[in-house]
Amino acid sequence: xxxxxxxxxxxxxxxxxxxxxxxPLLAILRVSMGSGDFLAQAATALxxxxxxxxxxxxxxxxxxxxxxxxxxxxxxxxxxARFDFPGKRVLHALLTIPFVMPTVVVATAxxxxxxxxxxxxxxxxRLLALDSPPIQLEQTIWLILIVHVFYNVAIIIRTVGGFWxxxxxxxxxxxxxxxxxPWQVWRTVTLPLLxxxxxxxxxxxxxxxxxxxxxxxxxxxPRFATIExxxxxxxxxxxxxxLAAFLSIVQLGLTFSVMVVYTRLQARLSRTLRQRRxxxxxxxxxxxxxALVIAALLVTAVGLLAPLAALVVRSFTLGDQGSTxxxxxxxxxxxxxxxxxxxxxxxxANSLTYALATLAISLPLGVISAYMLAQPRSRTAVILDPLLxxxxxxxxxxxxxxxxxxxxxxxxxPWLTPIAHALIALPFVVRTFLPARRALDQxxxxxxxxxxxxxxxxxxxxxxxxxxxxxxxxxxxxxxxxLGEFGATLLVARPDRPTMPMVIYQALGRPGLLNYGxxxxxxxxxxxxxxxxxxAIERFRLPGEEEF
Amino acid sequence: xxxxxxxxxxFAPDKPVLQGVSLALAREEILCLLGPSGCGKSTLLRxxxxxxxxDRGEVRLNGVxxxxxxxxxRGIGLMFQDYALFPHLDVAGNVGYGLRMQGMAxxxxxxxxxxxxxxxxxxxxxxxxxxxxxxxxxxxxxxxxTLAPNPALLLLDEPVANLDRLLREELVQELRHIxxxxxxxxxxxxxxxxxAFALADRIAVxxxxxxxxxxxxxxxxxxxxxxFVAGFLGFRNLLPITATPGERQVCTAAGAFILPAAPPxxxxxxxxLLIPPDAAVLDVxxxxxxxxxxxxxxxxxxxxxxxxxxxVAPATEEVGCQLSxxxxxxxxxxxxxxxxxxxxxxxxxxxxxVTADV
Numbered sequence: 001x002x003x004x005x006x007x008x009x010x011x012x013x014x015x016x017x018x019x020x021x022x023x024p025l026l027a028i029l030r031v032s033m034g035s036g037d038f039l040a041q042a043a044t045a046l047x048x049x050x051x052x053x054x055x056x057x058x059x060x061x062x063x064x065x066x067x068x069x070x071x072x073x074x075x076x077x078x079x080x081a082r083f084d085f086p087g088k089r090v091l092h093a094l095l096t097i098p099f100v101m102p103t104v105v106v107a108t109a110x111x112x113x114x115x116x117x118x119x120x121x122x123x124x125x126r127l128l129a130l131d132s133p134p135i136q137l138e139q140t141i142w143l144i145l146i147v148h149v150f151y152n153v154a155i156i157i158r159t160v161g162g163f164w165x166x167x168x169x170x171x172x173x174x175x176x177x178x179x180x181x182p183w184q185v186w187r188t189v190t191l192p193l194l195x196x197x198x199x200x201x202x203x204x205x206x207x208x209x210x211x212x213x214x215x216x217x218x219x220x221x222p223r224f225a226t227i228e229x230x231x232x233x234x235x236x237x238x239x240x241x242x243l244a245a246f247l248s249i250v251q252l253g254l255t256f257s258v259m260v261v262y263t264r265l266q267a268r269l270s271r272t273l274r275q276r277r278x279x280x281x282x283x284x285x286x287x288x289x290x291a292l293v294i295a296a297l298l299v300t301a302v303g304l305l306a307p308l309a310a311l312v313v314r315s316f317t318l319g320d321q322g323s324t325x326x327x328x329x330x331x332x333x334x335x336x337x338x339x340x341x342x343x344x345x346x347x348x349a350n351s352l353t354y355a356l357a358t359l360a361i362s363l364p365l366g367v368i369s370a371y372m373l374a375q376p377r378s379r380t381a382v383i384l385d386p387l388l389x390x391x392x393x394x395x396x397x398x399x400x401x402x403x404x405x406x407x408x409x410x411x412x413x414p415w416l417t418p419i420a421h422a423l424i425a426l427p428f429v430v431r432t433f434l435p436a437r438r439a440l441d442q443x444x445x446x447x448x449x450x451x452x453x454x455x456x457x458x459x460x461x462x463x464x465x466x467x468x469x470x471x472x473x474x475x476x477x478x479x480x481x482x483l484g485e486f487g488a489t490l491l492v493a494r495p496d497r498p499t500m501p502m503v504i505y506q507a508l509g510r511p512g513l514l515n516y517g518x519x520x521x522x523x524x525x526x527x528x529x530x531x532x533x534x535x536a537i538e539r540f541r542l543p544g545e546e547e548f
Numbered sequence: 549x550x551x552x553x554x555x556x557x558x559f560a561p562d563k564p565v566l567q568g569v570s571l572a573l574a575r576e577e578i579l580c581l582l583g584p585s586g587c588g589k590s591t592l593l594r595x596x597x598x599x600x601x602x603d604r605g606e607v608r609l610n611g612v613x614x615x616x617x618x619x620x621x622r623g624i625g626l627m628f629q630d631y632a633l634f635p636h637l638d639v640a641g642n643v644g645y646g647l648r649m650q651g652m653a654x655x656x657x658x659x660x661x662x663x664x665x666x667x668x669x670x671x672x673x674x675x676x677x678x679x680x681x682x683x684x685x686x687x688x689x690x691x692x693x694t695l696a697p698n699p700a701l702l703l704l705d706e707p708v709a710n711l712d713r714l715l716r717e718e719l720v721q722e723l724r725h726i727x728x729x730x731x732x733x734x735x736x737x738x739x740x741x742x743x744a745f746a747l748a749d750r751i752a753v754x755x756x757x758x759x760x761x762x763x764x765x766x767x768x769x770x771x772x773x774x775x776f777v778a779g780f781l782g783f784r785n786l787l788p789i790t791a792t793p794g795e796r797q798v799c800t801a802a803g804a805f806i807l808p809a810a811p812p813x814x815x816x817x818x819x820x821l822l823i824p825p826d827a828a829v830l831d832v833x834x835x836x837x838x839x840x841x842x843x844x845x846x847x848x849x850x851x852x853x854x855x856x857x858x859x860v861a862p863a864t865e866e867v868g869c870q871l872s873x874x875x876x877x878x879x880x881x882x883x884x885x886x887x888x889x890x891x892x893x894x895x896x897x898x899x900x901x902v903t904a905d906v
Contacts, residue, residue: 168632170632173599173619173632174693175618175634175649176600176618176620177619177625177647178645178646178649179623179646179650180620180645181620184649188645189634193635387757
């Protein structure tokens, strides 16, 4: 039997990244350099107050969002790490919701809860007999900050909480018997040990908030723009490609710097983690501990579920007619009776098709990459490892913009959307699959061999059970990412084949109750579909192998 | 200086860990808590240190009840089995931690840290990272860290359990030397009776949350309080007593023996006759007046260098009765073989009657 050309297989991820990641970025560089004078462009931008305002706003809103997220996440991380209580598993599963929920859905959900016509305002108005809605957060920075915290608090809880529960409890006790007060124990032992994990999680949160797109675009209105939003506006609304290119490069430079620090911290974390032995979490004992746990439980559950519940409720009750299905029915109608417009409901099929295509691309590439990275002395791995992390630090809008300027005739291809989604999903697929692949200890194979297992039996009884779980989780992640992807899709998807997030965004942009209702209805559908993928993740998740 | 009065502790209603433990410790005494895992010895240590609150009972230090005092104000040192060295601090940072918490000035602290490191033979290690140290070095750092603030009482939880055998014996001797030089009062926990014998002034044997016996090592070995203690100390020959025809006479599956001294009081049911493994001699004619002859068939042999062990079934062919004995090797070239019948002399003066485990 002829051997498979393994080398050729291994080249696939490299080729994919070169063509669909590096080449578009280079094209952006070319646009910004090639259109007359790059230096002049840069000089104009750098001397304009608007540019610095943009950079300043992007930075401080990200920093403030991160700070608030850490402040909200640390107490919850502590409770998750230290206590065992009924419902802990369910709550832990709920924490994944914001992580995979599309930005468009979350933004719409928060509008449905605390927007001007939101559920909470309606109740308060009725309850207190007020003339105007008491909560006036729409198009303020507060709403953006709240959503950013909602979005990212799970990162802090999972990263820091996971690390915290692995901290040796004896260290705190040793400090206490050496005379440290509880506050001194926290300051001299717990905090220094947690700090790397807090920093790493914060950097990731900062990165996500820094490149925040959908949340700002939908909730910020015209008043607020991050660099990411501005790139989109310059490229699509004003068609100022050189400025969009310049902004993309500035943003890339900044996000990559954050990425470098983040990966350094990650490496340090895995080193310090090696010597830890986990300590079992205990049920709360004193009534004060119970009060703390119950309060945290309620706040988390309400905070996570209330916006999504409001979204569902609102999609059935918007307007004055009580409960209604009209917004869902409207999704199936073609309002302009035009041959060019399909009913919005077709977007569900489009999104699912794109998501399946994303799976078809990202899973094989991710699995090949993971196998490559798991090889001990692979030269390609040295190149691939950082290369695979880069898409994580590259904003979706930049990528979509790169496709617009780089892909030429391919720009109209329906494949471009799943390719962009696959590229965004690839780092997640690899990071999820790699630990499982690495866990395939060679000695297990040898042990199985000495116990009499033939090669195929070894593969079937050892590799397959360990890897299928990881593969299923990777697939669920990729699926959810594709369903919710907004920034790149907005730039590359064809208008005649819109995805669900696009339809929601467009409906939000049009006036009238019917359009808003349709946005709510479509968001609800998208939420349900994503939640299905999410359930799959929680079913398959192995404890303690999260890298994000 | 330390008094423990009737401590009770349960982690769950059906899981009692301490069931009425009382204990007193004199100044400069080294006490060992010996018992199988899960007997509550580590929990007792944590209660004394203030890391667990007892459900009932009292801990008194120098006559003062310290139940309400949090761990950091007790001035009791605790060395953990896994050492719990702070990974973000170097050796000096670890050893000086307690002094820093006392607010000792930096220069004074440095001098004290150096003195402690010298005490545990780790001169020049001050700037080392703790995760670069070997297990034995980590153990010494942990000891230095615990001793540095000069605790009124030192508690050690399985101090050498994580080390390999050779290092363990060396460190146990060194540990006793250090503790005695510094006149430290200490309680340490172990499940290894040899470690306890080597380190302790007195040993408290624990079983299922209770202290069964407290004695100095030789007394404990000579007179185990019940069959549990005897079994835990490694005694194998514990023969059920089937009848007591005379005041000093006991009948067992291995035969009837007349003991030189009468057992105190009437025999409780379940009592057993303990024959220590070194109570037998081989190849000698009537070594003394307290010796009786015993003929048996060898069922197993174990060679251990300077000594060897024989397992012997009585020639009377009682089913299931086996005795094991240990003999000095004394330049012997060959051991008795399995199946061979040997004539032993058993010293009745070393035999004792042990009451049943409750």
